[in-house]
C-alpha cells in the first residue's frame with residue numbers, strides 16, 4: 001500500500017496579519033480583486049527577482065503569473081531598471097513630447113509591420129478603450145464584435161462575456177451574454193455582439209446580420225485570460241476577409257501576446273495584418289506603458305475633430321526609457337527563444353509526470369504562455385473548457401502555491417514564461433518537483449472524493 005501523503009504547509013503568518021490590517025483600509029485587502037485569494041491565503045509580496053517572488057513570510061516561489069505577463073525578462077531586470085533610472089532623470093511628464101517617443105515607435109514599427117503609426121497609453125484597458133473609440137470615429141459606427149472567452153480590460157464596452165457557469169454543454173442554445181459584474185449599464189449591451197471562437201459559420205452569419213453596423217471586431221487570437229485557447233489561422237483569416245467585406249476594422253488585442261509569442265506578436269505568427277493592434281504588458285518588462293498602433297489612415301483619425309486620445313501620464317519618461325531597453329533586448333537578443341524553449345521543456349516535464357500516472361492532458365496557447373487541460377484535446381473555444389476537468393487543475397494549483405510555485409488559481413489563466421526562468425539555475429527542477437507532488441496530492445484527494453470541495 002502506498003503511504004498517504006501529508007498536505008504541505010506554508011507559513012503565511014505575516015501575510016495573514018497584513019491581510020487583517022489591510023482589509024480595514026483596502027477593499028478585500030488588495031488593489032485588484034483578483035489578488036484576493038481568501039482571508040488566509042492572500043499573499044503579500046516582499047520582492048521579485050528574475051523568475052521568482054518572495055512573500056513577506058520569506059516563502060520563495062517560482063512565479064508563472066509574472067504579474068499576468070509583463071515581466072517578460074524577469075522581475076527587476078538589471079538592464080531595464082538601469083534604463084528606467086535614467087528615464088527618471090528626464091523628469092517624468094511635461095504635457096509636452098520627448099524625442100524618445102519616436103525612437104520607441106520606430107522600434108515597434110520595425111518589429112510589427114502593421115504598426116504603421118503608434119500612440120502611447122498607460123494600461124491595456126486604456127489602449128483597448130482608445131482602439132475601440134478610434135474604430136468608431138473612423139467608421140462612424142457604434143456596434144462591435146467580441147469573441148467568447150476574450151478579455152479586453154475593465155471598461156464597460158468590453159465587460160460583456162458568455163455566461164459559461166450558467167450554460168449547459170451540449171445544449172442547443174448559446175450562453176447568455178452577461179456583464180462581468182454590477183455597475184455596467186445594460187444600455188451598453190445592445191452595441192455588443194458575441195461569437196464562439198473558431199466557428200466559421202457563426203462568424204459569417206453574425207457579419208451578415210450586424211456587419212453593416214459594426215465598427216470593429218476585437219480578437220485575442222491566443223486568449224490570454226481563457227486558458228490560452230487559440231484561434232485557428234483560417235478563423236482569423238475569415239475575420240480579416242469579413243472585416244474587409246463589411247468595412248469593419250479588425251482589432252487584434254496583443255496586450256498579452258505582444259512582444260511575447262514572437263517579435264511580431266501573434267499577428268506575425270499567423271501572417272494576418274490587423275487594422276489596429278493594442279499592446280501593453282511585455283512592452284517595458286512591467287513598467288506601465290501601452291500602445292495603440294495600426295494602419296496610417298485609421299490612426300490619423302486621432303486628431304482634433306476626430307477621435308480624442310491623451311492622458312496626463314502617457315509616454316512617461318520612466319516607462320518610455322524602460323520600453324526602449326526592453327524592446328531592444330527582445331528585438332536584438334534571443335530572449336524570446338530562451339523563454340519559449342523553457343516553456344517547451346516545462347511542458348515536456350509536466351507531460352512526463354502526468355503520462356506516468358495515466359492522466360489525460362493537453363496544452364493550449366504558445367510555449368511562452370500556455371494553458372494546461374485535463375482532457376485529451378485542448379479546447380478550441382471557451383465552451384469546451386466547461387467539459388474539461390478543471391477541478392483537478394484548481395486543486396493542483398492550490399497545492400502548488402504551498403509547494404513554492406505561483407500559478408493562477410483559476411485554470412483559465414495561462415502560465416507565463418520569462419527569460420530568467422530559462423537562464424536561472426533550478427527553476428525547472430524546482431517546478432517539476434513541486435508539480436509531481438501536487439499531482440499526487442490531487443490524485444489522493446480525487447481518490448478520497450474531496451476534489452469538488454471548495455478550497
Ligand SMILES: Cc1ncc(COP(=O)(O)O)c(C=O)c1O
Nearest residue numbers: 123124125151152153224255256
Ligand atoms: C488581452 C488583454 N487586453 C486588455 C487587458 C487589460 O490590460 P490592463 O490590465 O493593463 O488594463 C488585458 C489584461 O490582462 C488583456 O489580457
